Amino acid sequence: MNAPIRSLPLAAQSSKPLAPSLERWRLRMYLTLLVADLLCILGGFFMARAVYQMAWPATLLMMEAQLLLPVYTTIALYQSTYSIKALLEPRFAIKRALLALLVASALLIFVTFYAKSTAYFSRVTFTLGLLFSGAAMVAFRLALLWLVRLTWGPRVVNVLLINDGGPEVKLSNSLVIDAAEHGLLADTTDPHNLDRLGRYLQNMDRVVVSCSVARRPAWVFVLRAAGVRGEVVSGSLQKLAPLGMEVEGDCISLIVSTGPLGLRARAVKRAFDLAVAGTALFVLAPVLLLVALAIKLEDRGPIFFTQRRLGRGNRFFQMLKFRSMKVEGADADGNRSASRGDDRVTAVGRFLRRTSLDELPQLINVLIGDMSVVGPRPHALGSQAGDKLFWEVDGHYWNRHALRPGLTGLAQVRGFRGATDHENDLRGRLRADLEYISRWSPYRDVMILLRTLRVMVHQKAF
Template sequence: MNDQTGLLLRDIRSEPAAAPIAPSLERRRLRALAALIIADAVLLHLAFATASFLYEGVFGTARNMFAVQTFLPFFFTIALYNGTYGGPALRNWVFAAKRVITALVIAAALLNFLAFYTKSNAEFSRVAVTLGLILSAVALVSLRRMIPVVIDYFWDGRTMNRLIIDDGGPSFTEPDAVTIRADDYQLDPTDHDPFMFDRLGTLLKNQDKVIVTTPRERREDWAFLLKSAGVHGEVVSEPTHKLGALGVQHYDDQGRTTLIVSEGPLGLRSRMMKRLFDTVVALGAIIVLSPLLAYVALRIKLEDGGPVLFVQRRMGRGNKFFNMLKFRSMKVDRGDADGMRSTAREDDRVTRIGAFIRRTSIDELPQLFNILRGEMSIVGPRPHALGSRANNKYFWEVDAEYWRRHCLKPGLTGLAQVRGHRGATEHEKDLTDRLRSDLEYVAGWSLRRDIEIVIATVAVLTHEKAY
């Protein structure tokens, strides 16, 4: 047994203490922003109703209420696109005030433009509408000024998780950030050990910003790790071309500059769309396919009395381990928990029902439950067993870019699969072909492409390499 094999098979109890998982603040931010949108709508109605009372003596005249309801679609469209309801709006009230005033002014100009060309100006009271806009500006800015006070009181001022990893570089601090030492968790950016990647993935889970301070000679390695993890990552450094920096962040109070070396591949809106798509498709598939799932489970149980499911640890988003579910297709005493041996044609380990469900890809259907649990997506890079090899090399030894495919959730199907890159990896090209497709998918994600891949998957459910 070589050193790498021993590494993969070692008892998890020999690992360092479990890395702490930061609480997710994304839902907190989403709830706050949703509440802010509702509050803005209420304040705009109240401002226009008050304006009509001050000018016409009647609280909320019909024409002023019509004006504000016509105004709202313009306002919210501009506000959603100019960052009025983004994360920074919760942390910086001056930034938030500027954005909301910008949205207010542009929306008012568009409303006036529309009213002019539809000759409906006479339906609005210019004085009442102008007064309503002024009162709206005062109310919306006042609300922004109160947001930090509310956040400080209820959430101790925290709307983001920030992590600083000290790997022996220049001293660096940031308000509300948690600082850890890389040595305490045995984090070595030059070590391509899956267990180290899992520890790092656990530490980075739910982090909104990760800053690494490290010596010059290790910066490129850390930049690669952060890109692979799919997080907003920065390395404390002077500009260096090799890091592939995306931008520069200045911390004037410390006289320090960091390089932004990675961003999550998907923004909030894209992640929400992808998660909604995953949930709807997975839940629908489970309901429709429930008779087939029950039948296959019964056939597996009746054949040899063994467990129905095969559970195997694989690498997921952020290079973090998860337990992937499959229908068991091999004999109970011949299972390959680490995936050290690729399945071959006429493999003597495969059961009778196993041969059928592997040939038709039915063995993968239990991963629909992985999708509902948020560990996988309908479409994404396929997760590989830790012991998988090509030309007797572990996948990450063939190409270090392998780790970058894990910046998205693994998929039930993927671009590589619909292109026919599946089955055993006897040669290095078998892996590199898949890797190129996976990285292409990561770089160019769109919901439309996910739908196209799902449709294309139907044609490759049975495949000459599916055995």
């Protein structure tokens, strides 16, 4: 919560800073975590030998631990295992440490395999060593972060918010002062004024100034001269919500949008899609053939139904489904949603819809890159919630197309399926779709896919 300063602080009257420096303290915490991790690895392998073989660690076993140490340290430093966020969020701290340990152990196994040294390693002892090491690292982090919170509170960085007649701003865990009340001016003509301001800025990791448009250039100049990370609030930019700024020559532009996933994340997601869709098509080939035969025998009509839907980047693509309606009842734009007792649905189609088997041909869409295994479900163009088109209900609807549409998604496993008779039916699934996009991870894709198996048969399919 904000911590406003009501009276003139000592920083304005003496050489004492407004707040103690947290930078050196953070560096000590990072070093403490690093040394503790190394000791946890050595101790974990020591315990593994003692527990499994009831003996003191052999030279070879300790060599495994010693080989693991530099690899772990390199990977941990690379992926921000020791960072400000690791001091604030226990889940993040534990996740990064365990991930670094797993990757380091995998690399060590890979190298020793090619060096033909794995035959000399005890697999059970090595596995136990990793388990003991990981458990010790988790326990130490929980204890350290509890101690940090108890000693320093929720603030591990010093943030100073200076109000100088600009838009009202609220920053969590910040020191807040009023420039007029404390006599602070963005004046570079008076060394005494700069000295006064400099003592306020001492030990600050981040300084945010909210001032009028006319005073912004002066504050920018002062903050740059002070050598601090300075920010100036701009009320006119709040509606644009820029993500950053790009400077190229004389062109200065605001970054207002970016893709939700980076190159590495997109590659991981695509590899997951190909692996799952390819395997599913191979395993389910007999089921696909039986369904196709049943559709053909019922009314001699086409096996597949294609419908134009919106995909990634709000671009159209042709989505495949097993035909579940009579040929004359096909609706290419989806202007009429299926309903309970819909006379357009065939007998075979009713079973396919109830069991979600009609969606299986979309595995082909996944292979060719139009869709993903997990993502926001693509909607027909004419789909309505109540008496409004989906995008008329909520303008954020278009944001759900930042990723490829999926066979299943977070909205589906949360029960947002079937007809959208009311506007709230859309809003619920839209919130889930946008949450999925903003919080995507490979682990979440796997969990959504597993949860989908439990809801394939549902009562909201007509």
